[in-house]
Amino acid sequence: MGSPISLHATVLGAPDPQRLARFYANLLGWELGDDEREWATVVNPGGGPKLSFQLEEDFQRPVWPEQPGRQQMMMHLDLKVADLQKAAAHAKECGATRAEHQPQEDVIVFFDPAGHPFCLFEN
Template identity: 40%
Template sequence: MIGSLSCIVIDCPDPRKLAPFYEELLGLARVEDGEDWVTLGDIGQPPRVALQQTANFMRPDWQTSTVPQQMHLDILVENLDVAQSAVLGLGASLLEGSDKPIGYRVYADPAGHPFCLVTREGLS
């Protein structure tokens, strides 16, 4: 092993605006709160998720890759329908064409970053 995951950094136009979405989605607390950088996690316990302000942020286009998604998170859930209701309530959107596969669905966070909700059967 060369190292261990310390932090996932997500570019976005407004870290403070996007932070509540990931706090609720991942059950993380805000451990650093700046205007252009917000860190979520447990103090001293990696991995963390950081949101970084990017002046020229371009919303990813999941279907055409005109603007590539660059990265995405897979979030393991017990029930897709229950989890979908929760993330939609937080401001996520279901991406067109992603509701067909069994075991996972693809969404965009409020800033447009794709992420997947997956169940155990979707991992195989």
């Protein structure tokens, strides 16, 4: 028996939702959906849940790895890629920043323009 609940979107807080939506649309090859100052979305052309961005006026960039007393990440995105080095180069071209701390050899951690960490990994 199925659940009456389904995932519609993952929402990230951001100081500039439109900028972050454009970053992820470019990074993932997705399409822009809503494009307002306070709310923006990217839509997977293949279907499935959206990625949305909500304005947070008092947004504090998370630190990673975590540090006591500092804003910690609440979540991160895991992005599967076919070629890790090619995907890492693409992420940098899109405006991502490679994290200094890399805890695994087969995963590359980046930060989006708002500072949310995301991980690239091969299948």
